[in-house]
Amino acid sequence: MAQIHSNMSNVLQRNNNIDNVENELCEIKQVWSHNLEAEFRTIRNLVPNFRFIAMETTFPGFVARPIGEFRSTSEYKYQVLQCNVNLLKIMQLGLTFFDENGEKPTGQYSTWQFNFKFDLCKDMYAQDAIDLLLESGVKFSKHNEIGIDVDDFVELFISSGMVLCDNVQWISFDCSSNFGYLLKIITATNLPHEDEHFFELLRIYFPTFYDIKHLTLSCKNLKQSLREVAEQLHLTSSGAQCHAGSNSSLAGSVFFKIREEFFDGD
Template sequence: MSSQMSATNFNLLGANSLKDEITIKNVWNYNLHEEFYVIRRVVQKYHWVAMDTEFPGVVARPIGEFRSTADYQYQLLRCNVDLLRIIQLGLTFMDENGRTPPGCTTWQFNFKFNLQEDMYAQDSIDLLQNSGLQFREHEEHGIEPLEFAELLMTSGIVLMDNISWLSFHSGYDFGYLLKLLTDQNLPQEESSFFEILRMYFPTIYDVKYLMKLCKNLKGGLQEVADQLELRRVGPQHQAGSDSLLTGMAFFKIKEIFFDGNIESTSGHLYGLSTYVLVYCARIITINVFSSSLFCFVRQQFYF
């Protein structure tokens, strides 16, 4: 896997084109420390962090009674994040105008993952392989989660009130990040999850949630990017490229639909913390037990 992907940069808000290059840098265990050294300097000026993760899919579903659809969705998230390992994390840094730093703009962290030992959903792995992920590299040169978490804690981008996080349909993304940072399974209650989330990430904007408030925006990340006439840099379904496109989409939406006033939408994650009518689900078959929560495991998974 090549260490860098480049393409011509441009002004996210549609003014003059920039001549700098956007660079997505792959980070492995052998260059982890040196890249965090660079990040600690970048974040001093670029306080908006767009984020995306790649993970091994969904292999389990919770059973029992749930207070709402949002409660079910959180328990589904918790069950799978507890069972599975993160594969990739993309971080893109921007300033308050959506401009990226010169040189490297996006870091793509590649975590240790072993197809022979770790659990996954085959369709998700197929998608990632078709997008260019090379799992032999992850097995041999992947980042150890604990080492990454220690560096992230001292990076200046978590636990900071002046840092704004940008994401897209990001319950799972932040679930995996919290699992990394705490080295623990996710809390059983969604309210506790949000308490911890706000501590590590005080300001979060979820582009998918913002789309609910915007007329005529719909679909996934690529679809909304097409509607906003944004150009992707790098392969789809890789965390670095997706994080960059997420940041671009946020600033375009902020400009067009919110006239720059978007603070009231902070803290909402699409699909979570939206309590509606009580929803109950019961599944009799129990195949796996995880973190005091019974989960029904789909037939197609591997470990």
């Protein structure tokens, strides 16, 4: 924590001089504590007709690596996920809504970015991740002052019609971290030690989901990062790279493009 406090004055000074590039002009609705309930009312009305939900998160990097012997690479990767998610806090959640044809709602917002409470003076983070977020325009002072309390979010999220529903289909890129942070706040507990228990929880709350990174393994010559795959498919993003809102919109567009070009639209 010494590094955190030693860098604090520089971080806050830089943060105050950067405008948030994710704004209403990008067709992304910014959600803070004051408009949380109103935006969930809008979302609840969307879900029945836009059941494909692309989701991405922003979190403060990786601060720990597990030590010891592991039975497999997958076990090690899960332990990295588990220990970091349990130590850190979610900062942003981006949700973008599509219908079964890959069309977004018209005449209204299709993407929501939920901005959670985060305090650089108290919460743990990796400095390199914070530097990237500052460069992309994240206002940490705003997260601290009017960020969403996770308990308030979860209460509305559980009753939104998006979770515990077989007919809602979730889309994410390299989804373990994204769902890991969501499961942590939904269950109000740390992630389980074993990955099999993690996937049991995942199937309960999000019964149907697609991991785009896994899909790319079946697609010849596609690269292994969201932005690189998007460029290969000639797709562009309307927002900053490190922001959950614009990333969720891009992830959804990539998913439907891959489905069309590599899986005959199925």
